[in-house]
Amino acid sequence: MAKAITSRSEDYSQWYNDIVRKAGMADYSAVRGCMVIKPHGFAIWENMQKQLDSMFKDTGHVNAYFPLFIPKSFLSKEAQHVDGFAKECAVVTHHRLMNAPDGSGVIVDPDAKLEEELIVRPTSETIIWNTYKDWIQSYRDLPLLINQWANVVRWELRTRLFLRTAEFLWQEGHTAHATRQEALDETRLILDIYATFAEEYMAMPVIKGVKTANERFAGADDTYCIEALMQDGKALQAGTSHFLGQNFARAFDVTFLNKENQQELVWATSWGVSTRLVGGLIMTHSDDDGLVLPPKLAPTQVVIVPIPKPSPEINDAVEALMKNLRSLGVSVKYDNDETKRPGFKFAEHEMQGVPVRVGVGMRDLEKGQVEIARRDTKEKVFVPKDGAGDYIVKLLDEIQENLLQRAKDYRTENTRNADSMEEMTSILDGPGGFVSAHWDGTSETELAIKEQTKATIRCIPLDGPVETGSCILTGNPSSQRVLFARAY
RNA sequence: CGGGGUGUGGCGCAGCCCGGUAGCGCGCUACGUUCGGGACGUAGAGGCCGGAGGUUCAAAUCCUCUCACCCCGACCA
16 A cells, blocks of 8 residues: 555545645645646646536636736725735736846846836736726626636645645636626626536535625625535635625726716626635545545546456457447546556556446456446446446446535534534534524624634525524524534 | 744655764566566665754764745635
């Protein structure tokens, strides 16, 4: 067991790091807080991108690209916005290097100082709204439904592979609308897309909700989010969709002439998901043997291992099966590396989370069968060779379904009501998970609870039952339970 | 930014207390034997011990300074 990983029960965050590195997802880089995304990790991200991109396009959005650099002055135009991001910005101050006079290497050329510093975008609202100002004159120019796939930089103090890196990849949608209602509808439309994607593709159940004022995006009137629960009982914000009101339109003076020939401020939304989703995917499904991937996002859905090694008969059988699987839309790889033995390959593919493994050996072929193993349950069955393709297609669906169900069950078991601070504390210090509790709606109370428990309000669930009660801290009236958790 | 830790072949580590010129496991290369759950043998390749000073006949080891990264917090997608 050369590649044994730390078990979840022993040290959850070490387990997570082991998975990321030993499954070949990412590595630490020479730059603090920045990771190298390796081919296996990037392939998963590409599959996420592909699916999300088509969902955005199906709902009328188009892609564009805005600059990496933002003039410093732009950032300060929206007061809330700059407050939210100022502390974590990378700043470009010069544009040239020169040889050090003492020959010790290169130094920044002091004569190449920029007149105005450039900020490496932490998010693109400002540069985009500065551009929208020129693009929007009339109600006929609206709505403007634009998305960009990009990298952003936030100089985080504490980073974690995929979950929080100083540079990360994401998509950010920025839309402009003629009416408040239209912008609100857009915010919710995207939230639904995110939730659908999380559940149907990532097999990661999420709670849709609204953030409290404390947790709101800097510059938004409302922040909607999807919240997922990880295996260690901590919550992960998996995506956000912001209703920006007219804040950025006001800051960047973006107005349009309506049908009545009156100038109005434009309404805005912005929304994003990032490579953090890859971290969420890992922490939702994987186990002590490595990565577990939902078939819909797995770079390779089926791997075929010759047992014990390739031979003409085995190759022929594999060839036929691969052709069959490909015609059924399944991605399949033949691991015919003769220098590695089957056991090694099994362990390796389990580590990398390939959903289905097919073992093809003479002993089975003589019986007209192949061995099929599923990654999620580790079960193995023998299936007639000729029906293997159809069997696998069904099995992939079943795995996808099972992963979602398993994650849902876990979340259900780990979502508890608390009606007092004592109950809440004992849940959080015990099993963890989501705690559903009454809250009086004030920021002071929320912060006081955070102070005592380290838990934050993850969201006010959109489809939670309406139930009146009294705040677990102050006893003041509450109209709905909200979801607390310790979070990543 | 506070607290903790670590820097030694590609990876994981030992050696440091008590200075004497670097070792183990995995991986890598070659050959042979193996081959239905991470094979074995033999022979090899590969490291100026994070960096800079200092002490000493002699420094991975002692002293000073420094840099980097990781983990736990606070901040955040």
